[in-house]
Amino acid sequence: PSIVDRLSAPHRGPVPFSVEFFPPRDDEGEMRLWRAVRVFERLGPAFVSMTYGAGGSTRDRTVRITGELAEQTTLLPVAHLTAVNHSIDELRALVGSYADRGITNILALRGDPPGDPLGEWHAHPEGVEYAQELVRLIDELGDFHVGVASFPEGHHRARDLDHDTETLVGKLRAGAEYSITQMFFDVEHYLRLRDRLAAADPEQAAKPLIPGIMPITSLASVRRMVELSNSVIPPSVDARLAAAAGPGDEEDRAAVRAVGIDLATEMAERLIAEGAPCLHFCSLNFAKATSEVLQRLGVDVSAAVPVATPS
Ligand code: FAD
Secondary structure, eight states: OOHHHHHHSOOSSSSOEEEEEOOOSSHHHHHHHHHHHHHHHHHOOSEEEEOOOSSHHHHHHHHHHHHHHHHHSSOOEEEEEEOTTOOHHHHHHHHHHHHHTTOOEEEEEOOOOSSOTTSOOOOOTTSOSSHHHHHHHHHHTSSOEEEEEEOTTOOTTSSSHHHHHHHHHHHHHTTOOEEEEOOOSOHHHHHHHHHHHHHHOHHHHTSOEEOEEOOOOOHHHHHHHHHTTTOOOOHHHHHHHHHHHOSSSSOOHHHHHHHHHHHHHHHHHHHHHTTOSOEEEEOTTOSHHHHHHHHHTTOOOGGGSOSSOOO
């Protein structure tokens, strides 16, 4: 099934939700991921997605685990794929290997320069320059359902917000069926992107614009992530988190987490009221914080208590 089909299928709670995972670095991380996967399986996300890294071994893990998600769980996986350091032939081969494992949902991304996400971008000499070309490439290869990235606060390389909107419209016109936004902490940014998209191309604006939400569990790490992504933590939100973190060098993690769950729930409620088609949770491979937000939104999470740790 496609993501668009999944979003219109019956779902628990007030709105469909989805979950983003990243490839774990070691065996312990992989066990943690599988524990989260088994919890989410019982919560019925519309889909789950697995990010794609820059190095060979993390890439291999993304491909392997996405295949396992397709073959060994009830979840619908979306494979992220980036153009970084790949020739067109390699991209074709990767898409083919996903198809062999029954994976037809792919998130087409350009990716960031390895090492320094804000550094200079160089396309592979036999690769693609922009995500839009990757969308076309995947579409040409068969019966795939392609999604793309969108940026409520504008991509850091876009000249301005209008250029950023044009890029998104271009990717949707090229065949992308939906977009998932970069995480943000002010719902206004999402609403303004939706308005810009509607003004630029009403037909493409009808495609799902799925907001990315991260329940914050650490102030230090969210500040770092935001720095790397051209988004901002609104001062009022930062102040709430900083007050919870306390004055010392060691932040009060439990207090920050509690505020983080409140914030994510408030954002989710507003997004639901505004008609967002799905909530995409950046889980960081943990199920607990996202489950708590879902519970607060009225999703019955009682079935989600893990019965056993999978081997
Ligand atoms: P593009 O759409 O190609 O845009 C890149 C830049 O080029 C933009 O500034 C755009 O305005 C500009 N541009 C596009 N087309 C043109 C044109 N024709 N002429 C001039 N300028 C143009 N990164 C990973 O490495 N792995 C992941 O798994 C991953 N997952 C992500 C998931 C989501 C939901 C999001 C939002 C981002 C993700 N990223 C991931 C990060 C992403 O790869 C970077 O933000 C990257 O810098 C932009 O990717 P893009 O696909 O939006 O690129």
